[in-house]
Amino acid sequence: MSNNKQIPKEKAEELLDKMTMEIGKFNAKQCALIAVDELIRIAPWGGDIDGEIEDDSKEYYIEVKQEIENYKQ
Numbered sequence: 671m672s673n674n675k676q677i678p679k680e681k682a683e684e685l686l687d688k689m690t691m692e693i694g695k696f697n698a699k700q701c702a703l704i705a706v707d708e709l710i711r712i713a714p715w716g717g718d719i720d721g722e723i724e725d726d727s728k729e730y731y732i733e734v735k736q737e738i739e740n741y742k743q
Contacts, residue, residue, distance in 0.1 A: 682737035706735045
């Protein structure tokens, strides 16, 4: 992973913070999980959203999902 990329825990917190401001903590967690599940399911693995080629990008989002699941409300 490139050095400027957030660690999975930071990315999970960013997603939850953005969604919490709009819809509350419980719903934010559920929506973040849905979003990450969809990303894992449909993204063209071998590159990430920013266009960088990374072999571990799918694993990155799987770790993000785990961090969201473990997030204490």
